[in-house]
Amino acid sequence: MVVVEFFKNLFRPKEPLAAPGVGSAVRPSDPDATVPLPDLGSRPSPDSLKSKLPPPSRSRFTVGTAQDVGMVRPHNEDVLLTFTGELNGLEPMPNLGLFIVADGMGGHSLGERASALAARSIAQVALQQILPSLLADPAGDVERPLLTEVMESAVAAANRTVVAGVPEGGTTLTSALIIGDQLVLCHVGDTRGYLITDNHFEQLTRDHSLVQRLKELGQITDDEAAVHPQRSVLYRAVGQGDGLEVDVISRRLTPGTLLLICSDGLWSLVPDTLLLEIIRQATSLQAACDAMVKAANDAGGPDNITVVIVQMPG
Amino acid sequence: MSTRMQGQGDSSLKPGAVLQNRYSIIRVLGVGGMGSVYQARDLRFPNATKFVAVKEIINIADPSMREMVVRIFEREANTLASLDHPAIPKIYDYFNQGDRSFLVMEFIDGKDLETYVNDSSEMLNEEHVVEWAIELCDVLSYLHNHKTKDSQAEPIIFRDLKPSNLMLDQHGSIRLIDFGIARNYQAGQKGTMIGTEGYSPPEQYRGESSPAGDIYALGATLHHLLTKQDPRIEPPFSFSERPVRKANPNVSMELEAIINTALNYNPADRFPNAQAMKEALVALRRRSSGMLSRPLGTGRLDLGNLGKAGESTASPTTSASATPARAEVTPLWVFKCEDEVRGSPVVGNGLVFVGAYDNNLYAVTAADGKLLWKYATDGGLPGSPAIHQDIVYIGSEDRRLHAVSAKAGKLQWTYYADAPIRSSPRVAENHVFIGADDHYLHAVNTATGRKAWRFQANDAVRCRPAVTNDRLFFGCESGEFYAIDLRGERKWHFKAKRGITSSPLLANNTLYVGSLDGMVYALDASSGWTIWRFRTNKPILSSPAIDGNLLLIGSADNYLYAVDVRTGREAWKFQAEGQLNSSPAVGKGVVYIGSVDGSVYAIETANGKLRWRFKSGGPVTSSPTLANDIVYIGSFDHCLYALTA
Structure with missing residues (x-):
């Protein structure tokens, strides 16, 4: 650290980063000007979510999970998988997180087998490709696989396996890989991923469902979709043959952001506003997940309920 | 492939079972939502083998409803029995037995079109499909114009037209099977299912059924037959995104237009009735059989709104040959240098600074293009200058980095590299960072012109580095891409398959850079992990620009690409007439880029449409600079141009 300080001093006085121009008039026109960075040094204030949650961890992901069979179904066809890794010290490793929610379908025990196979298969393929590079000396000659291609190959493998x-x-699948603050999310079906920052609730995923398409075409309203007799009809799922098309979303997550992934047993019963209110009232992410499961069961719990909430370090 | 995942309880009748002492079950032909369809033998004809089809409806309604369900079934059976059309199977009998109702009808010995299309290894012949489509329009027209016994209009909506409900009989004629009696009694679905109905029109999901819905389903059926794309496993209502001719270029434009018309979302935009669609098909058949020498697709079909339907499938790719909204572009001013202007201008202090291959750095007034001063180096100036605190920095092929006062062009200092400098400097933290062909990235103190350190790369460094408050990022000609800290120590590196001449763009802690391997890479600036890569078809020399979530970059494959940074997938691309090795500049929803074809293009970022095009007298590899709604750009024709944005 002493050496770093020495060289920081070398470049003093430390001023805000200047673009290679003479001011704002030039900046936007420079084809390769750097865009101002978010202030990485700042921390979200503890009440930035206006919630009772404790402040985010400084170094690692905070995770809450809950899963319940619900009030009607005899067995659980949902799968929840979480993996986190951290290495702090000299040459720290970017935090690793892998979070998967899959909702199997097919009657008898086919659904639970499909979702379990898919989740295991993704974790195997993704972690096999990522862990060696992640644990290698960062300054050495490390071959780092492409994150979106890792996840796409993992979902393709899961598809073949199912x-x-x-x-x-078959199974739906929402699978989030986080390296450092970089999220790569792969999505098929109607499990969902949301990002929650402050009071902003953003649905990252788009349901591959008939009613979602009907809504987009303006044929039915949100309220009609919620009670449509064919609201559970999907047009895309893992395990339906070759050439599965997967939605891939990459996002940089700001400190303290929450990522929520859940099955339709939660979101179809508990509206977004209530999910946000539960987070505001909860004293921990685990308490929030438990309260969400309870809310879905209080609403009848017709389906299996799975939820995971991850908070980025602050 | 199974599209329905709900298991069907095995309640089918077994072979040998006899119904009404008359119909001996031979085999199950199919299993539907409400029961099975069987092939049976009619025992009333002991000396002849007469087959019939027996359709079973298992009545699951509770006892209080059962009587009503049976009554509706009987009424509909009577309606069907009254129909008389060659494409509709004859109804012979109906009866109730236990909790099941049965309909006895003509047995059609043939193959349904779903099986037919799945079994054929090649695309179906257009002429055959048109012939079937005409027959189907005919039978739909018959059903839609159905009248009751006392001549009241009572249109019959088929509601479930799809390849598996169409039989090709032994004479090659199309027959409609599976009239929708059972559909009225379908119970609500339970549990998540995969596979939509695929062929049904959007309005049917609101409970609307009309003749226009059957026309849509016929369009969807024809689309499936001609493309072999099963709509039950595609996004619903996505036909317009998957034009027939994209999957099967042998189909005529006219037939594609007819299918598109039938598939319009809005029922009012479809054919007004089945007869009108039939007439369009008949006209198409007449033309194609009457004019065999005419190449497919060159004629226009005079059919009212067919053209409108065709437009809805316009490709997201646009090209330079499209008519520009503003055809004539006259420069505000032109400044002529003594040789090619390959580098990019920089604007500051009301001046434009640009280097040329005549070895000079020029300072020209931004408003009217008057020469203020020029500064001579001893080599060509392929890169762009940087301006910082009234000093202009530029690298030269004379191996030197020159620091010159912006006001007067007076030399402050020069710094020697060991080989020509063909890159552009970046100024930050009181240092100039610049790469050279000596394989080094040099850190030079802005005040003294002395070296702070240099970092050895694997090959020549010709890009302009990106910088944060503690890191520098740049690539080199052998494809290595480096992240080093501000004392010149390597933090991570990445390797592309070929050289990186493109200058990285840093946005939201993500680096975007093009490579001569044709890829655009998105790299995590902290860790060096690649988030995604986007493939173009030729080397990339262009440096990216960003506008919201769109990354804009040119390629030697002549395309300007707009890539969604969240997915790494193409939003649109624009085709120029030459390579795009210039780096785009973005302002107010418009992206500007120069091309080797000699043009400067202005393209709308929202949709990739050409706004205007300016033709210079030589290739444009210089990158545009935008200031005060003016685009400044150089050309191989020796000129620096100022164009109104």
Whole structure:
């Protein structure tokens, strides 16, 4: 650290980063001007979510999870998988997180087998590609795989595994890989991913469902979609043959941001506003997840309920 | 592939079972939502083998409803029995037995069109499909114009037209099977299912059914037959995104237009009735059989709104040949240098600074293009200058970095590299950072012109580095891309398959950079992990620009690409007539870029449409600079141009 300080001193006085021009008139026109960075040194104030949650961890992901079979179904076809890793000290490793929610379908035990196979398959393929590079000396000659391609290959492998292993089953899948503050999310079906910052609640994923398309075409309203007889009809799922098209979303997550992934057993019963209110009232992410499951069950709990909430370090 | 995942309880009748002492079950032909369809033998004809089809409806309604359900079934069976059309199977009998109702009808020995299309290894022949479509329009027209016994209009809506409900009989004629009697009694679905109905029109999901819905379903069926794309596993109502001719270029434009018309979301935009669609198809058949020498697709079909339907499938790719909104572009001023202007101008202090291959750095007034001063180096100036605190910095092929006063062009200092400098400097933290062909990135003190340190790369460094308050990022000609800290120590590196001449763009802690391997890479600035890569078809020399969530970059494949940074996928692309090695500049919803074809293009970032084009007298590899609604750009024709944005 002493050496770093020495060289920081070398470049003093430390001023805000200047673009290679003479001021704002030039900045926007410089084709390769750097865009101002978010102030990485700042921390969100503890009440930035206007919630009772404790402030985010300084170094690692905070995770809450909950899963319940619900009030009606005899068994659980949802799968929840979380993996986190941290390495702090000299040459710290960017935090690793892998979070998967999958909702299987197909009757008998086909659904639960399909979702379980898919989640395991993704974790295997993704972590096999990522861990060696992540744990290697960062200054050395490290070959780092492409994050979106890692996740796409992992979902493709999961698809093949389900097609071969449970030909009559299928599963939805929302799978989030976080390296440092970089999120890469792969999505198929109607499990959902949300980002929550301050009071902003953003749905990252788009349901691959009939009613979602009807809404986009202006044929039905949100309220009609919520009670539409075909609201559970999907047009895309893992395990339905070759050539699965996957939505891939990459996002940089700001400190303290919450990522929420859940199955339709939660979101179709508990409206966004109530999810946000539960987060505001909760004293921990775990308490929030438990309260969300309870809210879905209080609303009838017709389906399996799975939720994971991850908070980025602050 | 199974599109429905709900298991069907096996309640089918077994072979050998006899119904009404008359119909001996031979085999199950199909299993539907409400029961099975069987092939049976009619025992009333002991000396002849007469087959019939027996359709079963299992009545699951509770006892209080059962009587009503049976009554509706009987009424509909009577309606069907009264129909008389060659494409509709004859109804012979109906009866109730236990909790099931049965309909006995003509057995059609043939193949349904779903099986037919799945079994054929090649695309179906257009002429055959048109012939079937005409027959189907005919039978739809018959059903839609149905009248009751006392001549009251009572249109029959088929509501479930799809390849699996169409049989091709032994004579090659189309027959409609599976009239929708059962559909009225379908119970609500339970649990998540995969696979939509695929062929049904959007309005049917609001409970509306009309003749226009059958026309849509016929369009969807024809689309499936001609493209082999099963709509039940595609996004619903996505036909317009998947034009027929994209999957099957042998289909005529006319037939595609007819199908598009049938598939309009708005029922009012479809054919007004099945007869009108039939007439369009008949006209198409007449033309294609009457004019065999005419190449497919060159004629126009005079059919009212067909053209409108065709437009809805316009490709998101636009090209330079499109008519510009503003065709004539006259420069505000032109400044002529003594040789090619390859580098990019920089604007500051009311002046434009640009280097040329005549070895001179020029300072020209931004408003009217008057020469203020010129400063001579001993080599060509392929890069762009940087201006910082009234000093202009520029690298030269004379191996030197020159620091010159902006006001008067007076030399402050020069710094020697060991090889020509073909890159552009970046000024930050009181240092100038610049790469050279000596493989080093040099950090030079702005005040003294002395070296602070230099970092050895694997090959020549020709890009302009990106910088944060503690890191520098740049690539080199062998494809390595480096992140180093401000004391010149490597933090991470990445390797592209070929050289990186493109200058990285840093936005939201993500680096975007093009490579001669044709890829655009998105790299995490902290860790060096690649988030995504986007493939173009030729090397990339262009440096990216960003506008909201769109990354804009040119390629030697002649396209300007707009890539969504969140997905790494193409939003649109614009085709120029030459390579795009210039770096785009963005302002007020318009992106500007120069091309080797000699033009400067102004393109709307929202949709990739050309706004205007300016033709210079030589290739434009210089990158535009935008200031006060004026675009400044150089050309191989020796000129620096000022164009109104």
